[in-house]
Amino acid sequence: MRNWKLITMPFDKENPITVQVLGICSCLAVTAQLKPALVMAVSVTVVVALANLIISIMRKSIPPRIRIIVQLVVVSTLVVLVDLFLKAFVYDVSKQLSVFVGLIITNCIVMGRLEAFAMTNPPLPSLCDGIGNGLGYGIILVALGTVRELFGSGTLLGYPVMEKIGAYNIGYENNGLMIMPPMALILVGLIIWLQRSRKG
């Protein structure tokens, strides 16, 4: 029960992006289109979950003074592994993500969860916490990716939605600002606003 809560809390009340305001950098960079946003969400979830699990297993043996370095080594090892697997098994997707996979290492959510949760909690709850936070991050990424690709390029996952429904014929135009990184920030701001106002 408690573990289930650890998974679902980050979707809304403890959302890494809109509440903890972590991982903003990558959410600006990969959300111009939906597909990279999706794969990034999955990759981050895998990395946070496994890093949380491993660090949690090791937590009693890690000397506090070098814990950040230890965490970094574990995280970067996992990220390189993910990158290698993507290249070997889903080559197309790995090309879509290119530099962003490497940037997972510096994603504040990963380090944040390791410091805040995995260092002081047993393996199973840590794994759940990692999955939850990865998915919480993913939800926002997918939401941004959908809005930005649809209104910025008129497509979804590359499928020309706007063209198919005939929007261009009645004078509709794509919004160039949507594909610029600042728009992601504005959209995140709007989501935060919505979320806070709903809770009052």
Add this chain to the structure above:
Amino acid sequence: MKQFSNRYMLLYSLALVAVSAVVLSVTAVTLKPREDLNRQIEQQQMILKTIGLDCAKSETPQAYERHIAEAEHNGKTYYRYDCDERQGIILPLHGTGLWGPIWGYLALDGNGKVVGAVFDHKGETPGLGGEIATDKFAQRFVGKSMGEHPIYLTKNADKDNPYQVDAISGGTMTSNGVTQMLEEGYDDYKKIREDATR
């Protein structure tokens, strides 16, 4: 809080790094052949695409074997195609975009007219410079010419000008990279042609 000696910390970090290194090298070496094969097939797919053949991953090596021949000029590789009575050369292009390498292939007929093009990149911004990898962008090259002058990217390109292609809005640096890459490709192409007619 438990106290750890310096000696423990040193050994701990050494052990950790050693384990990580072993895990990574073993994985990298095991997966390398798969990755190389993926890369090779991808390259063949790109080359076939320039002459209008869209092959699935499994059919690619046979189709490549049948239609494409590799050739060399001054130590640089280029390709000759022969498919449905159409013959010509495929020019490989290499350059730099905004964030990293970009590359492409340009299939030309006997007169230097572009039959098909395909571009790709390592890490251009998705939605901006990354658009060079789309079919939409590659289609802009079809019918243009490398005959007398390299093709270049520009704003509001003239449809009737065989050397102008529309650049990507928001992807100026990448577009400039493509133009430069085409210039270099043109030089190679000119030399290949001169030697062929000599």
